[in-house]
Amino acid sequence: MRAYGERSPYETTERVIRELTASPGTGSSRTPHQDLFGTITPSALHFERHHSGVPGIDPATHELLIHGLVDRPLVLTMDDVRRFPSFSRTYFLECGGNSIGEQSGNTQPDVQKSHGLLSCTEWTGVSLALVLREVGLKPEAKWMIAEGADAGRMARSIPIEKVLDDALLVYGQNGEALRPEQGYPLRLLLPGWEGNTNVKWLHRLQFTAEPAMSAKETAYYTELGKDGKAQIFTFVMEARSVITRPSGGQRLAPGGGFHEITGLAWTGKGKITRVEVSVDGGKAWADAVLQEPVLSLAVARFRFPWMWDGKPAVIQSRCTDETGFLQPTHDELIAVRGLNSGYHYNAIKPWQVSADGSVTHV
Numbered sequence: 001m002r003a004y005g006e007r008s009p010y011e012t013t014e015r016v017i018r019e020l021t022a023s024p025g026t027g028s029s030r031t032p033h034q035d036l037f038g039t040i041t042p043s044a045l046h047f048e049r050h051h052s053g054v055p056g057i058d059p060a061t062h063e064l065l066i067h068g069l070v071d072r073p074l075v076l077t078m079d080d081v082r083r084f085p086s087f088s089r090t091y092f093l094e095c096g097g098n099s100i101g102e103q104s105g106n107t108q109p110d111v112q113k114s115h116g117l118l119s120c121t122e123w124t125g126v127s128l129a130l131v132l133r134e135v136g137l138k139p140e141a142k143w144m145i146a147e148g149a150d151a152g153r154m155a156r157s158i159p160i161e162k163v164l165d166d167a168l169l170v171y172g173q174n175g176e177a178l179r180p181e182q183g184y185p186l187r188l189l190l191p192g193w194e195g196n197t198n199v200k201w202l203h204r205l206q207f208t209a210e211p212a213m214s215a216k217e218t219a220y221y222t223e224l225g226k227d228g229k230a231q232i233f234t235f236v237m238e239a240r241s242v243i244t245r246p247s248g249g250q251r252l253a254p255g256g257g258f259h260e261i262t263g264l265a266w267t268g269k270g271k272i273t274r275v276e277v278s279v280d281g282g283k284a285w286a287d288a289v290l291q292e293p294v295l296s297l298a299v300a301r302f303r304f305p306w307m308w309d310g311k312p313a314v315i316q317s318r319c320t321d322e323t324g325f326l327q328p329t330h331d332e333l334i335a336v337r338g339l340n341s342g343y344h345y346n347a348i349k350p351w352q353v354s355a356d357g358s359v360t361h362v
């Protein structure tokens with residue numbers, strides 16, 4: 001018996017780690033979607049994106065300062081945060097830079113590398129709107145600057161509407177405390193919004209009339225459009241889906257026969273209502289089955305039975321969300337957005353199945 005469990009030694013799937021700068025622990029790691037089932041990402045395989053490493057924080061001394069345009073500035077300890085009424089919700093988290101290379105044609109060989117900056121978790125915490133009743137927001141407070149306690153003090157500006165809508169202060173991840181990589185002991189969670197705004201190791205919330213516009217606060221994830229105009233704030237993650245199995249790098253037994261096609265669909269605008277699969281390069285589409293319950297702002301698992309004829313085939317999925325938005329093809333996306341920025345790439349991802357059963361990216 002083990003006091004804290006571990007998986008079977010026969011199970012070896014891992015995150016792929018990419019260090020982005022000379023600073024150790026700075027970069028990203030990606031979730032191995034090709035090897036996962038269901039909708040929840042195991043905490044040990046949640047993707048990571050760190051701009052300045054992972055701080056080691058003792059929750060006994062961690063504090064959250066709430067100040068700025070408020071009537072009663074406040075410092076909360078973790079014990080204080082835990083005294084508020086709590087709740088748990090399943091939400092996806094996706095980096096705005098997920099799939100960034102796909103836009104410019106730098107396509108990745110497998111779904112972990114192409115879509116691995118996405119994970120889905122049951123988060124536990126408290127409503128930020130409820131906590132803010134303790135400080136009393138002044139009417140001029142239109143923005144919240146959320147700052148992390150990592151070495152770079154990463155800070156992001158969040159419009160007050162989102163803060164008062166469904167923002168959470170979370171301390172729980174899949175039933176236990178947040179992992180250090182996910183922001184232990186406290187992070188901001190903004191359901192459906194790009195990962196970047198979900199500030200980890202949260203230690204300061206400042207209410208202001210304007211967003212912070214220093215280079216530090218705006219340097220990342222600014223999108224340059226086709227017209228040469230840059231947008232600093234592009235918050236909502238639009239609908240997308242991807243087949244996780246069979247996917248790039250996997251191999252089917254040659255000769256055809258039954259295979260289940262399965263994958264994930266998600267949208268920052270609510271619920272996924274439909275996923276279709278094509279096994280003939282996008283000519284015909286048929287509905288996949290969505291696993292119930294389909295939760296708002298969480299990943300949906302889809303499944304599609306496929307009798308493969310053993311010949312080369314291009315398989316792909318496309319989703320529709322409750323706003324009626326249909327996931328675009330690569331060409332449709334480029335026509336609208338151009339090639340200046342690869343953030344928020346959400347086009348359809350085809351996989352090539354060859355006669356020998358090998359699966360590669362197209």
Ligand SMILES: Nc1nc2c(c(=O)[nH]1)N[C@H]1C(S)=C(S)[C@@H](COP(=O)(O)O)O[C@H]1N2
Nearest residue numbers: 047048049050051095148154182195196200
């Ligand atoms: N304090 C702090 N918060 C942060 C970051 C960071 O580097 N520092 N990275 C952001 C980015 S870009 C993303 S995509 C998500 C990643 O969250 P995860 O590492 O839990 O997957 O955290 C965000 N919050």
Ligand SMILES: [Mo]
Nearest residue numbers: 095096195196
């Ligand atoms: Mo990110």
